Amino acid sequence: xxxxxxxxxxxxxxxxxxxxxxxxxxxxxxxxxxxxxxxxxxxxxxxxxxxxxxxxxxxxxxxxxxxxxxxxxxxxxxxxxxxxxxxxxxxxxxxxxxxxxxxxxxxxxxxxxxxxxxxxxxxxxxxxxxxxxxxxxxxxxxxxxxxxxxxxxxxxxxxxxxxxxxxxxxxxxxxxxxxxxxxxxxxxxxxxxxxxxxxxxxxxxxxxxxxxxxxxxxxxxxxxxxxxxxxxxxxxxxxxxxxxxxxxxxxxxxxxxxxxxxxxxxxxxxxxxxxxxxx
Numbered sequence: 001x002x003x004x005x006x007x008x009x010x011x012x013x014x015x016x017x018x019x020x021x022x023x024x025x026x027x028x029x030x031x032x033x034x035x036x037x038x039x040x041x042x043x044x045x046x047x048x049x050x051x052x053x054x055x056x057x058x059x060x061x062x063x064x065x066x067x068x069x070x071x072x073x074x075x076x077x078x079x080x081x082x083x084x085x086x087x088x089x090x091x092x093x094x095x096x097x098x099x100x101x102x103x104x105x106x107x108x109x110x111x112x113x114x115x116x117x118x119x120x121x122x123x124x125x126x127x128x129x130x131x132x133x134x135x136x137x138x139x140x141x142x143x144x145x146x147x148x149x150x151x152x153x154x155x156x157x158x159x160x161x162x163x164x165x166x167x168x169x170x171x172x173x174x175x176x177x178x179x180x181x182x183x184x185x186x187x188x189x190x191x192x193x194x195x196x197x198x199x200x201x202x203x204x205x206x207x208x209x210x211x212x213x214x215x216x217x218x219x220x221x222x223x224x225x226x227x228x229x230x231x232x233x234x235x236x237x238x239x240x241x242x243x244x245x246x247x248x249x250x251x252x253x254x255x256x257x258x259x260x261x262x263x264x265x266x267x268x269x270x271x272x273x274x275x276x277x278x279x
Contacts, residue, residue: 001026002279003148005139006119007127008032008155010039011261012253014113015071015268016153020275021117028119031144033126036107037114039156040225043105046178048218054178055106056223060084061261065096071265072100079103080112131166136247138166151278153271154251157227158234161251168243179214181207188228196222229259239270248278 004020006013009032017028036042038057046052061081063072075081084099091099102108114121128141130152140146154161181203183191191199200222207214233256234241240252252271257263 002150004028004151004153004275005137005147005149006030006153006155007139008039008253009034009037009110009114009121009123010155010253011041011110011113011264012267012271013039013153013155014110014117015265016155016252016271017117017119018113019268019272021119028117029149030114030117030119030121031125031127031139032121032123033142035123037110037121037123038107039110040228041106041110043107044221044223046219052178053105054180054221055102056180056221057225057228058106058261059101059180060088061100061102061106061109063098063100064094064262067262068265068269072098075109075112076100078112080108128164129166130164130168130249132244132247137249149247151248151275152250153275154249155253155267155271157253158251158255159227168249179207179217185229188225192224192226196224199224230254230257230263233257239267240274242274245278248275250274 003026006017006028007030009030013030013032014037017030020028032039034042040057042056044054044056061072063069072081080102081100082103084101086101088099122144125144126142127139127144129139131138133148136148136150137152138146138148139152154164183203191202200220203222204220233254237256239256240250241256243249243251250271252267254260254263254267257267
């Protein structure tokens with residue numbers, strides 16, 4: 001019986017786990033270092049009221065012309081996505097494209113795929129070492145005892161893959177609105193290693209200058225994405241890269257396609273197809 005581990009509970013990892021459902025006799029396992037699912041499609045909930053949410057990463061999904069429509073139709077039919085009706089400043093309309101939002105938070109897309117996968121999902125398992133052990137991969141990390149797997153699929157950002165050690169070096173009127181402020185990519189790069197409190201104050205000061213009538217927030221969370229978007233994908237690797245054949249160690253994610261829904265789905269399909277061919 002083959003044991004398969006997917007590292008990363010983001011869109012690529014969850015979709016890949018769902019596509020692998022039934023491919024092995026033993027259920028697939030998914031590990032993520034965070035306390036919940038989503039990756040860069042995460043949803044934050046207010047400490048005062050869990051019904052008050054804000055999407056910190058992707059906030060809407062764009063379906064391009066010629067995209068794999070079955071994925072979108074499935075999510076729409078289950079109420080995970082719905083058409084975007086709000087106006088977005090600066091959004092470039094492309095012929096044949098459609099935009100969608102997730103009423104229950106963008107992380108609900110990832111959670112849907114994890115449920116569909118039937119995988120054993122474990123959070124707060126930060127993988128740090130992957131080593132060969134008697135023809136299998138021994139995977140271990142912070143707060144995680146070593147376990148052996150026949151196949152390991154890495155779906156976290158490429159810079160995190162390169163850091164691995166081992167043999168690879170609801171709208172109730174009582175709920176106030178949530179506001180998410182995104183900075184530019186340039187601002188993010190300039191302040192990547194700055195003190196979070198100082199960056200938060202810079203953002204809040206600029207927000208106040210733009211919207212002086214905005215009420216004082218009940219709570220504020222400053223989110224830093226060190227690996228936010230892929231500006232240049234790994235060349236000549238359509239969706240994935242095989243690092244080792246026997247046993248199989250493979251990596252994927254938007255670093256091998258592009259940073260959008262379609263890119264993650266394409267990578268997940270490529271990963272699942274490659275794994276199936278090796279089982």
